[in-house]
Amino acid sequence: MKKIKRILIPLLVLALSGCLAGCKNTKDNYRTLEEIKKAGTINIGVFSDKNPFGYVDENGNYRGYDVYFADRLAKDLGVKINYVSTEAANRTEYLQTGKVDVILANFTVTKERKEEVDFALPYMNVSLGVVSKNDRVVKSLEDLGADDAVIVISGTTAETYLIKNYPDIPLQKFDSYATAKEAFENGTAVAWANDNTEVIAFAMQNKGYTVGIPKLGSSDTIAPAVARGNTSLLEWMNQEIEKLGEEQFFHKNYDETLADTYGEEYKETLVVEGKKTD
Amino acid sequence: MPDLGLDVLLKGNNFFRLLEGLLAAVKISMVSIALSIPFGVLLGITMTGKNILVRFLTKLYLEFIRIMPQLVLLFLVFFGSTRSLGWNLEGETAAVIVFVLWGTAEMGDLVRSALTSIPKHQYESSRALGLAKRQTYFYIILPQTLRRLLPLSINLVTRMVKTTSLVLMIGVVEVLKAGQQMIEANRMNSPNAAFGIYLVIFILYFLVCWPVSMAARRLEKKWG
Structure with missing residues (x-):
């Protein structure tokens, strides 16, 4: 959906601008x-x-x-x-x-x-969240060691946030939810950062995982x-x-x-x- | 047998909803085809005319429709008509308008190429036999053109059926959207449903497009 949007919006603006300039928005x-x-x-x-x-x-x-x-x-x-x-x-x-x-x-x-x-x-509130394995729950991103990687999905707010605020954390980027999930389950990284609703749902559905940070950074509202x-x-x-x-x-x-x-x-x-x- | 989550289809009205979605898709594409064919034939004949201005305008129309992704056209007609003209079109109506615009352009180009592929001596012989221009078209050129057109236009029909999947973007719940709704509604209790439901949707699309191809093949044989 994100991709469609990226192509669609500029095209749409281009197409509509011709009309918006010319025709009146009556009421x-x-x-x-x-x-x-x-x-x-x-x-x-x-x-x-x-x-x-x-x-x-x-x-x-x-x-x-x-x-x-x-x-x-x-x-x-x-x-x-x-x-x-x-x-x-x-x-x-x-x-x-x-x-x-x-x-x-x-x-x-x-x-x-x-x-x-x-x-x-x-x-409703939404913010980012971080989920990790029960045997090593990440409660704060400051606790991470130099080699501890965090998984993110490319193009999400989690990725932008981590790059901006924690540039030293090595990120593992995946294109889709499914590939990120597989990598996380295989233990390639210590934590997974995503929308908190997503990580909470993940921890609920999969045994052995805990949401150590349910709220990361500023929160948005719905x-x-x-x-x-x-x-x-x-x-x-x-x-x-x-x-x-x-x-x-x-x-x-x-x-x-x-x-x-x-x-x-x-x-x-x-x-x-x-x-x-x- | 792997778990395909097919049980999701048996819940409540789910299978019926999928068929309802298919009906919506088939309705849009069939109405569009029925309108596109006559309009396309007219456009194709116009495009072979001698008037440069007419040729330029029809070419412009064809290229415009071809370059624009169908999704953008759908947005333009569905939302744009409300913004600039104040029309409040139903999603289905907007979809039919876009598909007819698109179908007419594509069909027109097919007709044009089929018409120009008829050898010149066909026109000349017909004139020599004393047939008027209109008669030449009706009795000599069009029957031959239509036969050449058939395989090409069938291709267009099946493309149109498949492209109806885009109308979900303007709020029409067609077969793909209905399927997505079911997959999502059962995300927790049947995580594999995506496989089963997309498989069924694949079969449904096939069942719609296959008879069309078969009928075309029979006609082709009969005329060939």
Whole structure:
């Protein structure tokens, strides 16, 4: 997906720029809160293949942490919900063209994205994490010896972070998750750095591994996004998320959707309620 | 027998969902083909014309569509039409538009090359027999062209069926996306499902494309 994106975006910009310069963007493409209520249906973009955040079960129903939240939003808004299956590369585009009202597809808040869409309050934390074997748990990257290698997947934030902050650690880079996993299981390196959700899930599924560092570097947040300028919907969402925070909704959501994958242990690491970040 | 995770397909509606996805893919490609063939024949005839401007414009269209990856065209039509024209197309409609644009261009070029491959004496003999220009086309040139076209256009049909896998990028859940959803939903309890499901998808694509190739071969034999 990353590769497609890398080729696609420049081409797309190239293709669209001809039009954007020439043709007018007549009106705002988003629907206000009132318009959504009147229509009786809200369009929400979610992943359909990112278990356990957004996926489709064997009966064709959407499930997961993002979806659990989306269901609640629609219920409190008093409207029906129409799920749209989105991909990582087209989430922004879906919002900007008004084809969905809200994106709840595990959307990480970044500076670049903030210029394109408006983010509501966060509902999840993500950061990097490091997993290592039980017989030598790496609790801090400072503990590593000079020859101790760390595995990363090329092109991930983990790679960038380690090169920048720990230039002395020898890295073993792999192109795919599968090859990195195989190398790690064969013991070619003492630790594996990746998104913390990934390393936690890995340690849960594979016996003999521990996440020594569940949080490395600065953490990012995951938040719902609406079209830029759609204040009525944004404000309602923020109030709603604060209200849900009071009833510890996202803790309950975690229990229902994420606990099977990540276990009880990481609930406080991953969940954000209301305004609380960190 | 290695564990291919095929049990995933038996859960709930999974197999039915895969077939539903296949139907979506087949529908898009068949509608597109049905429209591309007549448009392509017209385009091909136009491309053999003498007018330089027309030849230039059709060539430009053909090259534009050829150079653009289908994925970019899909994005342009699906999102671009909303941005600049305010149209809110369904994913399927956008897909058909793109596939018809593409199919017409490719088909047009095939028709053009088939037309120019008809020896000049065919035109001249037909004129000598007193047939009008239009009659020459209908009775002499087109029937021969169509026969030459058949193997080439079948190739286009199967390519189109396979390229429908891209429409998942504009929110259409076709067979590949449905498969990916199943693989991911069972990531924990059936990690090998990717093998089994991709195998089944392979067989499904084959079952769609194979009869088309067979029918083409029979026609070719009959006409040959």
